Amino acid sequence: MNKPAKxxxxxxxxxxxxxxxxxxxxxxxxxxxxxxNSPVRGCMIIKPYGLAIWENMVRxxxxxxxxxxxxNASFPLLIPVSFLSREAEHVDGFAKxxxxxxxxxxxxxENGLVPTAKLEEPYVIRPTSETIIGDAMARWxxxxxxxxxxxxxxxNVMRWEMRTRMFLRxxxxxxxxxxxxxxxxxxxKSDCLTILxxxxxxxxDYCAFSGFKGVKTPExxxxxxxxxxxxxxxxxxxxxxxxxxxxxxxxNFAKSCGIKYQGRDGAEHFVHTTSWAFSTRVxxxxxxxxxxxxxxxxxxxxxxxxxxxxxxxxxxxxxxQIMEFCSxxxxxxxxxxxxxxLDNRELRTPDKMWDAVKKGIPVRVEIxxxxxxxQAVTFVRRDLGRESKTTLSAEAFLQEIGKTMDAIHxxxxxxxxxxxxxxxxxxxxxxxLKDYFAAGKTGLVKVPVELLKEEKLAExxxxxxxxxxxxxxxxxxxxxxxxxxx
RNA sequence: CGGAGCGUAGCGCAGCCUGGUAGCGCAUCUGUUUUGGGAACAGAGGGCCGGGGGUUCGAAUCCCUCCGCUCCGACCA
Numbered sequence: 033m034n035k036p037a038k039x040x041x042x043x044x045x046x047x048x049x050x051x052x053x054x055x056x057x058x059x060x061x062x063x064x065x066x067x068x069n070s071p072v073r074g075c076m077i078i079k080p081y082g083l084a085i086w087e088n089m090v091r092x093x094x095x096x097x098x099x100x101x102x103x104n105a106s107f108p109l110l111i112p113v114s115f116l117s118r119e120a121e122h123v124d125g126f127a128k129x130x131x132x133x134x135x136x137x138x139x140x141x142e143n144g145l146v147p148t149a150k151l152e153e154p155y156v157i158r159p160t161s162e163t164i165i166g167d168a169m170a171r172w173x174x175x176x177x178x179x180x181x182x183x184x185x186x187x188n189v190m191r192w193e194m195r196t197r198m199f200l201r202x203x204x205x206x207x208x209x210x211x212x213x214x215x216x217x218x219x220x221k222s223d224c225l226t227i228l229x230x231x232x233x234x235x236x237d238y239c240a241f242s243g244f245k246g247v248k249t250p251e252x253x254x255x256x257x258x259x260x261x262x263x264x265x266x267x268x269x270x271x272x273x274x275x276x277x278x279x280x281x282x283x284n285f286a287k288s289c290g291i292k293y294q295g296r297d298g299a300e301h302f303v304h305t306t307s308w309a310f311s312t313r314v315x316x317x318x319x320x321x322x323x324x325x326x327x328x329x330x331x332x333x334x335x336x337x338x339x340x341x342x343x344x345x346x347x348x349x350x351x352x353q354i355m356e357f358c359s360x361x362x363x364x365x366x367x368x369x370x371x372x373x374l375d376n377r378e379l380r381t382p383d384k385m386w387d388a389v390k391k392g393i394p395v396r397v398e399i400x401x402x403x404x405x406x407q408a409v410t411f412v413r414r415d416l417g418r419e420s421k422t423t424l425s426a427e428a429f430l431q432e433i434g435k436t437m438d439a440i441h442x443x444x445x446x447x448x449x450x451x452x453x454x455x456x457x458x459x460x461x462x463x464x465l466k467d468y469f470a471a472g473k474t475g476l477v478k479v480p481v482e483l484l485k486e487e488k489l490a491e492x493x494x495x496x497x498x499x500x501x502x503x504x505x506x507x508x509x510x511x512x513x514x515x516x517x518x
Numbered sequence: 519c520g521g522a523g524c525g526u527a528g529c530g531c532a533g534c535c536u537g538g539u540a541g542c543g544c545a546u547c548u549g550u551u552u553u554g555g556g557a558a559c560a561g562a563g564g565g566c567c568g569g570g571g572g573u574u575c576g577a578a579u580c581c582c583u584c585c586g587c588u589c590c591g592a593c594c595a
Contacts, residue, residue: 309595346553347553383556385556386555398555418555421554494592
């Protein structure tokens with residue numbers, strides 16, 4: 033009798049991506065212990081492992097901004113309602129999703145605490161900070177010598193979303209928001225493009241994200257912007273994710289906030305401002321881009337833990353030797369600047385192993401009696417799975433580990449590129465677009481921009497839940513990518 | 519805010535139609551044996567069955583009403 037087929041196909045995450053993508057996404061987050069829902073509607077608790085990813089993103093990206101001349105600052109969480117109403121389009125865009133603070137005191141009432149002491153002017157919890165930063169800029173900028181002024185803040189914002197999903201869309205989310213002011217339109221545009229390049233580099237070289245830079249169509253622009261640029265990527269279910277945006281705000285906010293300077297010509301001019309951001313949403317993108325049916329797969333360069341060392345102890349007699357070898361190995365890896373975790377928890381080895389798998393730790397090292405004896409290292413790459421199990425001398429392993437990290441990164445990026453290549457198809461006509469999605473296909477269709485003028489486009493978009501993602505730079509504005517998006 | 523579904527142990531679920539002392543799997547704890555890709559046995563702990571109201575001798579189950587969550591849509595990083 034043959035043994036029943038070993039549950040080799042059992043996946044750490046149920047359901048699988050193919051069975052139910054949204055549910056799979058939730059389960060990956062739970063399995064990796066990244067975040068959980070909170071008692072506050074639409075807001076999540078980011079757990080240590082999830083926040084560690086964000087902290088790495090901050091650690092990597094922040095120096096780039098500083099190097100480019102951006103200074104960090106911090107503006108209030110609360111914004112006077114009157115500030116928000118300064119820019120007409122901006123109001124339109126955000127008013128509906130603002131949380132409003134109207135009182136400043138609680139008193140015991142019949143059914144518990146009730147707000148008393150109404151504020152004369154309510155505040156909104158910032159959905160974004162253009163207006164309050166603009167107000168400060170108006171005071172800080174007098175002369176062309178004060179320009180450019182480049183500011184950024186790392187913080188949280190709140191948008192009262194109708195429908196939330198962990199990381200991808202939550203009412204409160206963390207981000208950085210850059211706000212810059214320039215003498216002229218060229219300065220602002222160049223800022224938008226420079227930062228967009230930073231974003232592309234960040235996603236490509238650290239998150240192993242393929243994607244495309246481009247210009248937003250007018251209807252997809254940020255409220256109050258003259259031009260919005262974005263970096264977008266396609267997730268494993270074929271839907272696009274806007275990973276980061278930069279906005280050329282022209283003189284719109286300068287005029288509504290009164291940001292003026294005396295120019296080289298002695299006359300008074302309005303500045304040109306920009307704003308740009310990426311958020312904790314990117315963490316959701318990491319999951320949907322890279323994770324598989326066994327859970328997360330972290331790109332090595334932003335992984336909170338890059339190497340996990342699992343001692344495999346069979347009997348207590350060999351334990352001290354194994355642990356000593358493990359500690360030594362951990363110390364040497366740390367000395368190379370790697371984030372190492374020696375998992376000496378009192379759990380069974382398979383449980384620790386699956387924990388490492390579900391957290392997507394790039395390299396898992398297993399050290400048992402044999403390795404300790406031979407001064408060797410057995411390791412597995414998370415992106416390749418158990419087939420990649422390799423044993424090297426400790427010396428060789430320590431020499432190669434940096435290259436292994438790079439190789440994992442490159443292979444993840446390559447996978448992402450291949451996926452993008454397969455999921456962007458060219459179309460010419462509205463019917464091409466319609467037929468593609470009518471056939472149940474996913475991904476994006478690249479069509480000539482002239483199609484945006486067709487009246488029937490709205491119908492097709494509505495029918496299949498499509499939107500214009502952006503007009504990729506590589507096509508010089510002649511084409512636009514259309515598809516479903518997060 | 520519209521449409522659909524769901525709230526029962528830490529997690530995943532059954533029980534509800536047809537009311538009668540709350541169950542299963544995993545996880546947890548204890549012990550023993552184990553341990554190189556998801557261990558076995560034995561025992562134990564753990565629940566205001568989302569909240570409130572009703573019907574009833576009796577409600578997880580029937581009715582009303584809130585609240586929350588998930589998915590699809592509209593809105594959006």
